[in-house]
Amino acid sequence: MIRSMTRLSLLAATASVLVPFYAILAASLQPQDNLSPGLAWPSDPQWHNYVDAWSTGGFADLMKSSLIIALGVVPLALVLATLAGYGLAMMRLAVRGPIFALLMLGLALPYESIVIPLYYDLKSIGLLNTYWAVILPLIGAFMPFGVFWMRSHFESLPPELTEAAEMDGATSRQILRQVLLPTARPALTTLGLLYFMWAWNQFLLALILIQDPAMRTAPSGLGKFIQAYGRNIPLLSAGTIIVIVPVVILYLFFQRHFVKGILSGAIK
C-alpha cells in the first residue's frame, strides 16, 4: 500500500510541474482570437503563432543579447572564481575569516538592494545601456558562489597532490596550472553552466540597467512582451515557450551538472 501511495504522490508532484506547461503549450497553438484557451488540445494547431511571436517580440535580437551577456560573463567569472578559490584554499592569513564573511553576505544580498545605485553609478560613467552594464555587475555578484565552489573543490583534493609539487619547489602558479587545474574540469563545467544559465535568465538587472529593449536578455524582453500583448494569450504563450526552450534544452543535455551544482552548491 505504501508503495502505491509513494508512486501516486510522486506522480502527483510530477504532474503538478507538467500541467502548467501542458496548459500553455495547448494555449500557444490556439487561434489568436481565442480568448479562453482552457485545457483542451486545439483541433487545428496554429504553429504559425510561434513565427508571429518570434517576430513581434523581437526574440532574435533578445536571444542574441542574452547570449552576448552570458558569454561575456562566463569566461571571466570562471577565471576569477578559480584564482580566488585557489587563493582562499591556501590562505593562512588572519584576513581569511573577514573575506569569508564578506563573501557570505553576498550570497544573501538581493539584487534589489544594489540595482538602484548601480543605475546611477553606471549612468555617470557612461556604461548604462551597454551590455557591460549587466555583464560587470553579474561577474561581481557571481563571485561568492563561484569562489566558495572552487575553494571547496580544491580543498577536497588530497594534500599530497600539492605537497609533492611544493617539495620540488614549484611556484604557486605552476601548482595551479599543472597540478590543480587538470582536476578541476568537472567543477568548472558545472560552475560554467550555472553561470551561463543565471546570466541568460537575468531579469531585474537587464530591465533596469539596459533601456534599449533589443539589448535586454530574453526574460526581460518577455516581461515587456507580456505587458504589451496582455490579452493575446496564444501569442504570449508562444513567446513564453520560445524563452523557455533554450534553457530546457541546455538542462536536458547537462542535467547532472545542473542538479549537482545547485544541490551541492546550496549545501556548501
Added chain:
Amino acid sequence: MADSLANRVAVRDRTVVASATPVRARRSRLVPLLYTAPALLFYAAFVIAPWLHSLWISFWDWNGIGVATWAGLDNYREILADPALRLSLVHAFGLIIFYSVIPICFGLVLAALVANVPWKGMPFVRTVIFLPQILPLVAVGSVWKLFFDDDGPFNALLRAVGLSDFTRAWLGDFTWAYPAVGVVGTWVSTGLCFLLLYSGIGKIDPALYEAARLDGAGAIHEFWHVTVPGLRREMSVAATVTVIAALASFDVVYVMTAGGPGESTLVPGVAIYRLTFTAGQVGTACALAVVLSLLTCAVMFALNRLTREKT
C-alpha cells in the same frame, strides 16, 4: 575539521618558513591574497560599493534628477509609517510560508516515502521535478499568469469538476491574488527541497532505523524520531536558500500582478522599482533596499545559528 587541518598546515609551514629568509616568507604568505584580489575587486566594485552607495542615498531626499537634501532617518521613518511599504515587507515575510515552509513539509514527506521504496521511474521524476529551478522566473510567472487568467486553464479545470462557483479572476482579486502569487513559489521550491532532503536521507545511518525498528517503532514514529532529526542540516540549507528567494522575489510578482490589485501583492522589490522609476523617491527606495538586505542577512544568520548549535 577543515580548520584543524588548516592549523596543522600552518604550524608545519611556520617551521619550514623559519629557515627561509623573512622577506621571502612574507611574500609567499601574501601570494594567496593576490590570487583572491581580482575576484574581491569585482565583488567590491559591483556589489559592496553599490550597497554602500544605497545606504548613503537612503539618508537623502532625492528624486533622482534634482538636488538632494539631507533627510537623516526620515526615509526609514517613512517605511514604518507608510502602510503600503510596511505591507510590502509583511508580504515578503508571508511568502516564506509559500517558498519555504510548505515546500519543506511536502519535500520531507515525499522524501521519507520515496526513501523506503526504490523506483525505476525516479530519474524521470527527478528531471521533471527539478525543472522549475533552471527556468527564468519571468517565464514561470508568465506561465502562471496565463494559468490563472479569468478564462485560463485553472478556471476551466474548476468548471470541469463542477466548481464553477469558485471561478474568479484570481490575479485581480484582492483576497486571492496574494496566495495565487505565493503558490508559484511553492511550485518553484518544492522540487529543490525534495531533492535536497532526499539526498540527505541517504546519509542517515541505517543503524538508527534498525534500532528504532527493534524498539517496535512504527513508520510515523520513525519519521519523527529518526528521519526529521537526521535531516536537520539539509532542512536548514533548504530553508536558507528558499527564504532568500522569498524575500528577494521580484520577477514573478512583477510579471503576474506588478504588485496589484491595489497593493495586495506588493513586495519590496516591486516597491523599490516603483519608488525609483514612477514616484521619484530614490531615497526611500534605497532605504527600503537597505532594510530588505539587513532583514535577509539577519534571517540567514539566525538560520545558520539555529543549526550549528544542535550539531
